[in-house]
Amino acid sequence: MQAxxxxxxxxxxxxxxxxxxxxxxxxxxxxxxxARAQGTTPAAPSTPSTQSSSSDAESSAAxxxxxxxxxxxxxPEEAQTLPAVAQRFEQIDTDGDKFISRxxxxxxxxx
Numbered sequence: 715m716q717a718x719x720x721x722x723x724x725x726x727x728x729x730x731x732x733x734x735x736x737x738x739x740x741x742x743x744x745x746x747x748x749a750r751a752q753g754t755t756p757a758a759p760s761t762p763s764t765q766s767s768s769s770d771a772e773s774s775a776a777x778x779x780x781x782x783x784x785x786x787x788x789x790p791e792e793a794q795t796l797p798a799v800a801q802r803f804e805q806i807d808t809d810g811d812k813f814i815s816r817x818x819x820x821x822x823x824x825x
Contacts, residue, residue, distance in 0.1 A: 773823045777816060787813040 806822040
């Protein structure tokens with residue numbers, strides 16, 4: 715093997731440094747749009763008002779499905795279709811009338 719001369723060694727290091735700088739620059743320029751994208755406002759589906767209206771719609775649909783006789787309240791039998799509600803029926807029935815009103819249901823399912 716031949717030993718490299720000092721000037722040849724310096725050229726290799728200079729080329730390495732030039733290539734490294736070019737590579738790092740390309741990387742930084744290439745990732746800049748993604749870095750800015752992370753700091754932007756989240757998309758509409760994760761905004762609190764959208765989440766709230768979505769969960770309101772879901773709780774309305776769940777109550778309507780469980781309210782088989784459509785009287786606007788859940789009996790203990792109707793509550794069985796919603797296991798989490800059935801397990802806490804007495805807690806949710808705050809007025810003790812043996813039915814869960816829509817207001818009692820909404821209060822129980824809010825986060």
